[in-house]
Amino acid sequence: MSPTQNRRDFLKKTATVAGLTTIAPGILFYNVSQAKPDGEAVTSKVRWGMLIDTTKCATGCTDCVDACTKEHGLNDNVSAEVAPQWIRKVGLRDKQTGKETSLPMLCQHCEEPPCVDVCPTGASFKRADGIVLVDKHTCIGCRYCMMACPYKARSFIHETLENQKPHSPRGKGTVESCTFCVHKVDKGEQPACVEACSNADHNAIIFGDIKDPESEISKKLAEVSSTALRADMKLNPGVRYQGI
Amino acid sequence: MKLYLLLTQIGFGLLLSLAVNAIEKPTPPKANKQFSTEQACVEPIDIMRRYHGHFLKHHRDDTMHSGVRTTQHSLVECINCHVTADDHGNYPSVKDGSEHFCRSCHNYAAVTIDCFQCHASKPEKK
Numbered sequence: 476m477s478p479t480q481n482r483r484d485f486l487k488k489t490a491t492v493a494g495l496t497t498i499a500p501g502i503l504f505y506n507v508s509q510a511k512p513d514g515e516a517v518t519s520k521v522r523w524g525m526l527i528d529t530t531k532c533a534t535g536c537t538d539c540v541d542a543c544t545k546e547h548g549l550n551d552n553v554s555a556e557v558a559p560q561w562i563r564k565v566g567l568r569d570k571q572t573g574k575e576t577s578l579p580m581l582c583q584h585c586e587e588p589p590c591v592d593v594c595p596t597g598a599s600f601k602r603a604d605g606i607v608l609v610d611k612h613t614c615i616g617c618r619y620c621m622m623a624c625p626y627k628a629r630s631f632i633h634e635t636l637e638n639q640k641p642h643s644p645r646g647k648g649t650v651e652s653c654t655f656c657v658h659k660v661d662k663g664e665q666p667a668c669v670e671a672c673s674n675a676d677h678n679a680i681i682f683g684d685i686k687d688p689e690s691e692i693s694k695k696l697a698e699v700s701s702t703a704l705r706a707d708m709k710l711n712p713g714v715r716y717q718g719i
Numbered sequence: 720m721k722l723y724l725l726l727t728q729i730g731f732g733l734l735l736s737l738a739v740n741a742i743e744k745p746t747p748p749k750a751n752k753q754f755s756t757e758q759a760c761v762e763p764i765d766i767m768r769r770y771h772g773h774f775l776k777h778h779r780d781d782t783m784h785s786g787v788r789t790t791q792h793s794l795v796e797c798i799n800c801h802v803t804a805d806d807h808g809n810y811p812s813v814k815d816g817s818e819h820f821c822r823s824c825h826n827y828a829a830v831t832i833d834c835f836q837c838h839a840s841k842p843e844k845k
């Protein structure tokens with residue numbers, strides 16, 4: 476073990492190697508939901524995506540929203556009228572039939588993100604694995620991205636913040652939106668909203684690698700019909716909805 | 720004229736010595752643990768004193784843009800190791816005083832740190 480490699484890293488790397496399973500001689504099956512080694516950069520071999528089954532999403536349930544708020548400390552010491560929303564519940568009503576649907580709206584992690592196109596500083600960017608983020612070190616708070624986002628997914632921070640979470644740095648004068656819980660995903664975990672939804676036994680959200688044909692989400696996407704919101708804009712969102 | 724010059728010189732000398740006495744050398748609090756048996760911090764101390772800003776900035780871009788999550792040069796780990804609680808379990812403020820590890824030297828050097836407008840300045844309570 477080199478002096479620069481601590482025990483935890485060593486154990487993690489060993490665990491990753493153990494995640495390689497031999498299915499047949501000469502063929503290795505690599506489970507991608509396994510955490511990537513800490514020192515490795517993310518690649519475009521993976522694209523993170525989400526499939527939301529609106530038929531399982533109950534009107535009035537806010538488990539995902541609450542989990543997000545808690546995970547990122549979104550409501551800590553902010554005035555209600557300017558509280559950021561990374562994920563929110565939206566109600567739909569079919570005027571013809573009267574059918575009502577409830578669904579969570581969040582950053583759709585577009586493949587062709589307009590927020591990135593308009594950003595004058597390069598602060599809005601898309602990671603190789605498809606996660607769209609704001610680099611707040613470079614964001615000047617101009618809010619062009621908020622205007623450009625067709626899904627109203629972004630929030631501006633108006634007030635001085637205190638006691639931010641170490642894994643989720645946030646501050647006044649910058650724009651933010653859902654990060655797909657990138658700090659958890661990089662460790663091989665699921666986003667907080669997905670965990671909350673399944674912990675409550677609703678199981679309305681599947682998260683995973685849509686480029687891996689063996690992942691749960693890819694298999695489901697191949698099987699059921701799902702919708703990209705505002706598909707006419709050809710942004711190819713990473714979030715898709717089932718049952719609308 | 721000569722006398723006047725001499726007096727001013729003495730005056731300056733006095734001022735200088737006063738100023739030097741008034742500014743206390745920073746005494747940053749002790750870290751939680753050693754990095755390794757051979758090395759106190761994640762890089763040799765003299766390198767850290769001069770280049771910690773470079774390490775942090777380089778690592779911040781790697782983490783933000785490429786998802787590199789190593790801990791050696793991560794700000795969160797600096798805080799976890801260097802910001803220590805007092806006997807009552809309270810952490811020093813990054814806003815005032817010079818008890819906070821980062822502030823102790825930055826006050827002395829009169830260099831403002833903006834990191835903690837967004838980043839947590841103390842370890843997360845478990």
Ligand code: SF4
Nearest residue numbers: 582583585588590624
């Ligand atoms: S949903 Fe909005 S914020 Fe998210 S990637 Fe698309 S345009 Fe950008």
Ligand code: SF4
Nearest residue numbers: 594614615617618620
């Ligand atoms: S608010 Fe920040 S992220 Fe959004 S467009 Fe302006 S600089 Fe870019």
